[in-house]
Amino acid sequence: MKLLAPFALLAATMLTSTAFAAPNVVASIKPVHSLVAAVMAGVGEPTLIVKGSASPHTYALRPSDAGALESADIVFWTGHGMELFLADALSTLAGKATVVELADSPGITLLPLREGGAFEPHSDGDEAEHHDEPAHEGHEHGEGDMHFWLDPENAKLMVAQIATTLSEVDPENASAYQANAEAEQLKLDALEEELKATLAPIADKPFVVFHDAYQYFEARFGLSLAGSVTVTPDVAPGAARIDELKAKVATLGATCVFAEPNFEPTIISAITEGTEAKAGVLDPEGGGLTEGVDLYPELLRGLATSLVDCLKLVRTKSVPPPNLPLIGGGTWLVSYPPLCPKRDLTPPPHQGEAGWGYPTRNTATSTAP
Structure with missing residues (x-):
C-alpha cells in the first residue's frame, strides 16, 4: 500500500495538470496577440504568427507557422480583409481549430474605406503583387477598413469575444479568462481617458x-x-x-x-x-x-x-496677450495660425481658453517657472 501512494499522487497530479492545461492558441498579428495574452494571463501564452516588423499585407507563412496552426485549438485573426496569407491556411492547416474572425465580434464598429476627394485609393504597400487575389480586393472594396483595433472601444469588444471563446473551449479556466477580460477592459477605459487628454x-x-x-x-x-x-x-x-x-x-x-x-x-x-x-x-x-x-x-x-x-503648438517669444498677464515671466505657446480673427484678440473676462488663439496659464502650456 505504501508503494502505491507515490504513484497515486503522481497520477492525481497529472490528471489535475491535464484538466487545467491551457489550449494551444494562435494570434495573427501583434495587436491581436497582445489582447489575447492579456486575457490568458496566468493560464497560458498565445503564439504569434507575424513577428517583428513584418507586415501582414506581405507576410508569407513559415514552416514554424504552419506547425503552430496545425496544433492550434483556437486561432484569432482580424479577418479576410487584413491577413491575406491566412485565408487558405486556416482551412488547410487549422482544420481542427476554432477560428475566430475578430471583425465579427458582437457590437464592433467597422468603418468603410475612404476613397475619393482628399483620400487616394487605398493601398497596403505592394498592391501590385495582389491584384488577382479576390480576398485582397474584398479588403479594398467590400469589407471596409480593417484597422479596427485602433479604437480602444473596439478593443474592449475584442477582449470580450476572446474571453468568450477561450471559456467555451477551456471551461476549466473560464473564471480566470473572465476576470482577466474585465481587468483589461478597465485598463482600456483608463487608457482612452489618458489619450483624450494627451491629444x-x-x-x-x-x-x-x-x-x-x-x-x-x-x-x-x-x-x-x-x-x-x-x-x-x-x-x-x-x-x-x-x-x-x-x-x-x-x-x-x-x-x-x-x-x-x-x-x-x-x-x-x-x-x-x-x-x-x-x-x-x-x-x-x-x-x-x-x-x-x-x-x-x-x-x-x-x-x-x-x-x-x-x-504640437508653436513656441513663441511674444509677450502675453492683452488683459492676460503672465505672472513670473516665461514664454507663451500660441497656436499658429491663430484660431480667432485678428481683430478680436482680447477675450472677455475669464475667457483665455485655446479657442481664442492662445491658452490660459491653467492649460500648463506656459514655460514660466
Whole structure:
C-alpha cells in the first residue's frame, strides 16, 4: 500500500495538470496577440504568427507557422480583409481549430474605406503583387477598413469575444479568462481617458498620412486628418509624382505628413522638402514594439506621442496677450495660425481658453517657472 501512494499522487497530479492545461492558441498579428495574452494571463501564452516588423499585407507563412496552426485549438485573426496569407491556411492547416474572425465580434464598429476627394485609393504597400487575389480586393472594396483595433472601444469588444471563446473551449479556466477580460477592459477605459487628454491640444491640427489606416483612432479622439496620399514604401516616386504629392500636401494645409516605419526616409524627405509640412512616423501594427500584454497600450500611446510631437503648438517669444498677464515671466505657446480673427484678440473676462488663439496659464502650456 505504501508503494502505491507515490504513484497515486503522481497520477492525481497529472490528471489535475491535464484538466487545467491551457489550449494551444494562435494570434495573427501583434495587436491581436497582445489582447489575447492579456486575457490568458496566468493560464497560458498565445503564439504569434507575424513577428517583428513584418507586415501582414506581405507576410508569407513559415514552416514554424504552419506547425503552430496545425496544433492550434483556437486561432484569432482580424479577418479576410487584413491577413491575406491566412485565408487558405486556416482551412488547410487549422482544420481542427476554432477560428475566430475578430471583425465579427458582437457590437464592433467597422468603418468603410475612404476613397475619393482628399483620400487616394487605398493601398497596403505592394498592391501590385495582389491584384488577382479576390480576398485582397474584398479588403479594398467590400469589407471596409480593417484597422479596427485602433479604437480602444473596439478593443474592449475584442477582449470580450476572446474571453468568450477561450471559456467555451477551456471551461476549466473560464473564471480566470473572465476576470482577466474585465481587468483589461478597465485598463482600456483608463487608457482612452489618458489619450483624450494627451491629444486634445492638437485635435484641430491637419495632417496627411501615406496609408489611411488611422480613421478609427482619428474618430475616437476627434483628430483632423486632412487626407492620404498613396505611396509604395520601398519604391521612390518619380519627379512628376513627387511634385503632385507636394502640391496635394500644400492644398490640404497639412502641418505634418506621416509615413510608416517601413518607408524609406528618402521618400518621406522628397515629398516634404520645400513644403511647410514636417515629417513624422506612425506605426499602426506595433512593428517596432516587443510582443506581449503591454504592446497594445504602448501602440496607442506611441501613436499619440508621434502625433503630438509633430503637431504640437508653436513656441513663441511674444509677450502675453492683452488683459492676460503672465505672472513670473516665461514664454507663451500660441497656436499658429491663430484660431480667432485678428481683430478680436482680447477675450472677455475669464475667457483665455485655446479657442481664442492662445491658452490660459491653467492649460500648463506656459514655460514660466
